[in-house]
Amino acid sequence: MTSVKRERLSANQALWLVCTNSGSGRKIPYRAPLNTDPNVFIVMTLTKRQKSKRNRILIALAIFVVFEVLEVAGVFDRLPGGLWVEFVAFLIPYLIAGYDVLAKAWHGITHKQPFDENLLMSIATIGAFALVLFPDAEPHMAEGAAVMLFYQVGELFESYAVGKTRKSIADMMDIAPEFANVSQDGKLVQVDPSSVELGTEIVVKPGERVPLDGVVVAGTSQLDTSALTGEAVPRVVEHGAHVASGCVNMTGVLTLRTTKLFGESTVQRILELVENASEKKARTENFITRFARYYTPIVVGLALLIALASPLLLGQSWSSSVQAALVFLVVSCPCALVISVPLSFFGGIGAASRKGILVKGSSYLEALAQVDTVAFDKTGTLTSGTFNVVAVHPETNVDPDLLLSYAAHAESYSDHPIALSVRAAYTGEIDTSQIASVQELSGAGVKAVVEGHTVLVGNDKLMQEAALSAHECHLVGTVLHVALDGNYIGHIVIADVLKDDAVETIASLREVGVRRIVMLTGDREEVAAAVADDLHIDEYHAQCLPADKVAQVEALLAQEGERSKVAFVGDGINDAPVLMRADVGIAMGALGSDAAIEAADVVLMDDKPANIARAMKIARKTLRIVWQNIVFAIGVKVVIMILALPFIGIATMWLAVFGDVGVACLAILNAMRTLRA
Amino acid sequence: MRKVMKLEGEICANCAAKVQAAIEKLPGVNDVSVNAMTYKFTLDAEEERYNGILEQSIKIFADIEPDCDVIA
Numbered sequence: 001m002t003s004v005k006r007e008r009l010s011a012n013q014a015l016w017l018v019c020t021n022s023g024s025g026r027k028i029p030y031r032a033p034l035n036t037d038p039n040v041f042i043v044m045t046l047t048k049r050q051k052s053k054r055n056r057i058l059i060a061l062a063i064f065v066v067f068e069v070l071e072v073a074g075v076f077d078r079l080p081g082g083l084w085v086e087f088v089a090f091l092i093p094y095l096i097a098g099y100d101v102l103a104k105a106w107h108g109i110t111h112k113q114p115f116d117e118n119l120l121m122s123i124a125t126i127g128a129f130a131l132v133l134f135p136d137a138e139p140h141m142a143e144g145a146a147v148m149l150f151y152q153v154g155e156l157f158e159s160y161a162v163g164k165t166r167k168s169i170a171d172m173m174d175i176a177p178e179f180a181n182v183s184q185d186g187k188l189v190q191v192d193p194s195s196v197e198l199g200t201e202i203v204v205k206p207g208e209r210v211p212l213d214g215v216v217v218a219g220t221s222q223l224d225t226s227a228l229t230g231e232a233v234p235r236v237v238e239h240g241a242h243v244a245s246g247c248v249n250m251t252g253v254l255t256l257r258t259t260k261l262f263g264e265s266t267v268q269r270i271l272e273l274v275e276n277a278s279e280k281k282a283r284t285e286n287f288i289t290r291f292a293r294y295y296t297p298i299v300v301g302l303a304l305l306i307a308l309a310s311p312l313l314l315g316q317s318w319s320s321s322v323q324a325a326l327v328f329l330v331v332s333c334p335c336a337l338v339i340s341v342p343l344s345f346f347g348g349i350g351a352a353s354r355k356g357i358l359v360k361g362s363s364y365l366e367a368l369a370q371v372d373t374v375a376f377d378k379t380g381t382l383t384s385g386t387f388n389v390v391a392v393h394p395e396t397n398v399d400p401d402l403l404l405s406y407a408a409h410a411e412s413y414s415d416h417p418i419a420l421s422v423r424a425a426y427t428g429e430i431d432t433s434q435i436a437s438v439q440e441l442s443g444a445g446v447k448a449v450v451e452g453h454t455v456l457v458g459n460d461k462l463m464q465e466a467a468l469s470a471h472e473c474h475l476v477g478t479v480l481h482v483a484l485d486g487n488y489i490g491h492i493v494i495a496d497v498l499k500d501d502a503v504e505t506i507a508s509l510r511e512v513g514v515r516r517i518v519m520l521t522g523d524r525e526e527v528a529a530a531v532a533d534d535l536h537i538d539e540y541h542a543q544c545l546p547a548d549k550v551a552q553v554e555a556l557l558a559q560e561g562e563r564s565k566v567a568f569v570g571d572g573i574n575d576a577p578v579l580m581r582a583d584v585g586i587a588m589g590a591l592g593s594d595a596a597i598e599a600a601d602v603v604l605m606d607d608k609p610a611n612i613a614r615a616m617k618i619a620r621k622t623l624r625i626v627w628q629n630i631v632f633a634i635g636v637k638v639v640i641m642i643l644a645l646p647f648i649g650i651a652t653m654w655l656a657v658f659g660d661v662g663v664a665c666l667a668i669l670n671a672m673r674t675l676r677a
Numbered sequence: 678m679r680k681v682m683k684l685e686g687e688i689c690a691n692c693a694a695k696v697q698a699a700i701e702k703l704p705g706v707n708d709v710s711v712n713a714m715t716y717k718f719t720l721d722a723e724e725e726r727y728n729g730i731l732e733q734s735i736k737i738f739a740d741i742e743p744d745c746d747v748i749a
Contacts, residue, residue: 342690
């Protein structure tokens with residue numbers, strides 16, 4: 001049977017898991033469950049191991065039901081030696097369902113790794129069967145077999161839920177292209193991207209993923225860059241544009257000339273970064289691993305104490321004490337934590353990477369959640385880092401467009417950033433036939449003849465030399481004065497502009513509880529003051545050299561408490577030392593910058609500083625889910641342990657198995673919520 | 678030589694850490710990582726002893742978590 005069943009995600013986006021018998025391994029493409037598209041399909045295919053376990057459980061269950069019916073009907077009681085017949089009868093489904101648990105427990109003992117849940121379950125269920133030796137106790141064989149069955153069902157579900165969660169995170173982050181189309185003997189052939197050499201022309205069809213970084217040599221198209229940057233608006237590319245691997249081609253056929261080998265391509269670097277992220281463990285994660293190491297032996301010791309001390313010292317019956325100890329053992333399994341905590345961090349990292357935020361390790365996700373001071377670099381981080389015309393101030397009776405037009409024409413042959421920004425601001429055509437005798441006056445400006453008029457464009461010095469009185473400007477920035485035929489006609493102000501989302505960034509950081517925002521810049525005092533004022537930043541330090549920035553960040557670090565962290569946000573090009581020094585170094589617009597990816601702990605693929613607050617929200621949500629799971633799992637377990645104590649004795653083995661695998665499953669499902677941040 | 682291999686079956690973070698610690702102790706191993714999230718096993722070891730080290734590593738996997746296979 002190769003049919004694949006599909007199940008629609010319900011409105012509340014709960015994950016429905018549908019079992020199928022599809023053994024073909026056929027995969028149906030689907031997007032990760034965080035997708036808001038209601039037509040998301042989740043397909044469940046069990047692995048070979050899971051299938052054999054499911055079959056064993058079903059067979060054991062059938063046999064168990066038959067014997068249970070016989071037992072209730074009193075058939076065993078009428079047989080000679082009925083108790084022992086019953087013992088053997090229930091041993092059959094027990095062994096079918098749980099022989100692997102016993103085998104693994106034995107394997108653990110012989111390989112000196114004894115304390116795991118297999119051992120605990122083995123002791124507990126063998127214990128239930130062994131109660132047959134206590135004549136005063138009720139026989140518990142049926143319970144032993146049933147508990148093993150129940151446990152295995154839980155284990156199967158747990159293993160499935162973990163596999164599924166892990167896989168949906170991994171799939172979400174998997175932006176690896178599978179092939180590249182290369183033309184060979186006039187035909188397009190699909191080849192392994194890693195075999196494509198530098199400078200090869202590759203063809204990317206609509207719907208395909210760009211396999212290698214390259215330059216467009218033919219075709220125009222729109223690219224979906226969301227897998228890399230989280231940016232939803234498609235990017236239009238045409239001849240000469242650089243295209244990063246990992247983007248999806250949406251509309252037209254593109255021919256690219258590759259500029260990087262697969263191993264150095266954008267997609268490969270991102271994948272390595274994100275995959276290695278789960279190795280840098282968060283403190284919480286390490287705590288759980290250490291916890292599990294000491295916890296199990298302690299619990300086994302306590303169980304022994306209950307089994308021995310309560311009958312000897314408190315006069316409880318042996319059978320009830322042994323039973324209490326067994327319940328205690330089963331419920332104590334730490335899997336709920338050991339599995340769900342790393343999974344939550346992995347999910348948080350996955351959710352962030354989906355938004356174009358690469359977090360280099362769960363430790364940084366944890367630190368990000370505790371950030372309460374953010375230091376920003378200015379240029380390229382809060383401002384766009386390019387010059388723009390911010391104001392045109394003509395003299396009275398001068399048309400501002402005319403002023404800009406003369407300036408743009410005079411500057412039309414220059415490649416200076418100021419000239420570029422003047423031309424970019426001028427919306428009309430530049431008629432080069434009207435321009436004559438252009439003279440660059442180094443350090444002062446430019447002199448040109450436009451439409452027969454002499455135009456001077458430049459700074460105060462140029463105006464002084466021409467004996468013209470220029471107006472002072474109240475705006476901060478570079479002021480460009482313009483004179484026409486010996487008359488001053490006004491000035492143009494050019495400055496670095498704030499990014500569109502800079503104001504929103506600062507506001508959103510305040511909203512998520514960042515206490516202190518500091519701006520560090522190499523720029524002049526008055527520029528820094530103006531930007532800080534526009535953005536409502538409390539504190540700024542101007543004219544910082546890279547070393548000064550490090551010193552400032554160190555000062556901030558010194559003022560922080562134990563549980564709060566300092567983040568530094570920079571554009572990654574010359575900020576490497578500061579990025580390294582801060583608790584959390586955040587590099588922006590890093591698509592393509594190796595230095596930033598190396599030095600930073602968090603990399604924003606996009607140029608948008610607003611993603612910082614988003615990253616902090618994801619981090620906090622992840623941490624919240626981690627702690628929910630820790631508190632929930634330990635809480636339920638402790639309650640069941642107390643209920644199991646011999647003088648209370650309410651907790652049954654069923655409850656104990658729920659406290660183990662049931663709690664683990666719930667914790668795993670909860671961990672899955674990190675994906676939907 | 679450094680090689681990245683896939684893991685199949687099941688391994689938890691705890692066992693992955695145990696396996697990693699055990700392989701780290703093998704002579705000739707430069708760097709090793711067992712990733713229980715991406716199910717990737719990265720082994721960096723001396724070129725000439727690589728195959729032997731890999732074999733020992735696979736045995737360590739089988740000892741600590743028999744439910745997990747290395748796809749070499």
